[in-house]
Amino acid sequence: MRIPSKLTPFAAAVLLALPAAAHAQAVTVTEAKPGLLKEAKVQPAEAQKAALGHVPNATVSKAEIENEGKKLIYSYDLTVPGKPGITEVHVDANTGKVLSTKHETPKTETAAKPATAAPATTPAKPASATMTKPATPAPAATTAPAKKP
Secondary structure, three states: OOOOOOOHHHHHHHHHHHHHHHHOOOOOOEEOOOOHHHHOOOOHHHHHHHHHHHOOOOEEEEEEEEEEOOEEEEEEEEEEOOEEEEEEEEEEOOOOOEEEEEEEOHHHHHHHOOOOOOOOOOOOOOOOOOOOOOOOOOOOOOOOOOOOO
16 A cells, blocks of 8 residues: 655654654642742653653553652652563762662562561559558458367
């Protein structure tokens, strides 16, 4: 089948755009603290593109902007079909550079989380400030010798 010459540039543009559209996702970035997105110099779409560039065939399952240490970062949780767990990618929100990439499986994720402490029992009531006199023991019961008839 022959494509009319007027459609050739359009068809080429569509074919070239398909791979880019496959990776484009509308993901909402959650702010760890209100106002962090306004502080970022890099837009979320640009940071997401950098994160996806480090993990082939990945899709974003979660995106967040947060302060970690003294840096403002985007944190992306990426999933890859057929690969268990997530890959967490941190992108500097001021430069757009990928800072770290770490893969976590469900097994390593649970091992990394601290054990939840058992709930504390009800604390004992504090001793009162006034001293109380210890109870005096009751006199020991003595038995009188039985009288002989």
